Amino acid sequence: MWRExxxxxxxxxxxxxxxxxxxxxxALFRDGDEIHAVSDTCTHAGASLSEGGVRDGTVRCPRHGAPFDLRTGEALGYPATEDVRVYETKTEGGVVYVRVNDG
Ligand code: FES
Incomplete structure (x- = not known):
């Protein structure tokens, strides 16, 4: 279901x-015109990915530097080996919604 x-x-x-x-x-990120939502918890050691830097469609974990693809959640490099969950987003009337708890 969609949640504000x-x-x-x-x-x-x-x-x-x-x-x-x-x-x-x-964690919600803006990358150009797109907004992405991924789990805020790094799969390596639990750092908050929302505090990481965004570049070219990836976020880099602020603690040990693992990069994650913002579209797919894929762990793209050391030291993370597990992907993060991604969430579908939509924007309506200046509000961003994320899709959670489906299925
Ligand atoms: S906690 Fe994110 S790379 Fe270590």
Whole structure:
């Protein structure tokens, strides 16, 4: 189901913001015109990915530097080996929604 997450304007141009939706910590990022949502918890050692830097469709974990693909959640490099969950997003009326708890 779709859940309201954040005002679109509250997502910084070059970084992320962390929100809790239905008990899940989700990191939202702006990359150009696109907004991406992934689990806020790095699969390596639990750092908050919303504090990482965004570049060319990836976020780099702020603790040990593992890059993750923002579209697929794929762990693209050391030291993370497990992908992060991704969430579908949509923006309506300046509000970003994420899709959670389906199935
Ligand atoms: S906690 Fe993210 S790479 Fe180690």
């Amino acid at each position: 997450a954040v005002e679109s304007d509250d997502i910084p141009e070059s970084g992320g913001v962390s929100v809790f939706v239905d008990g899940e910590a989700i």
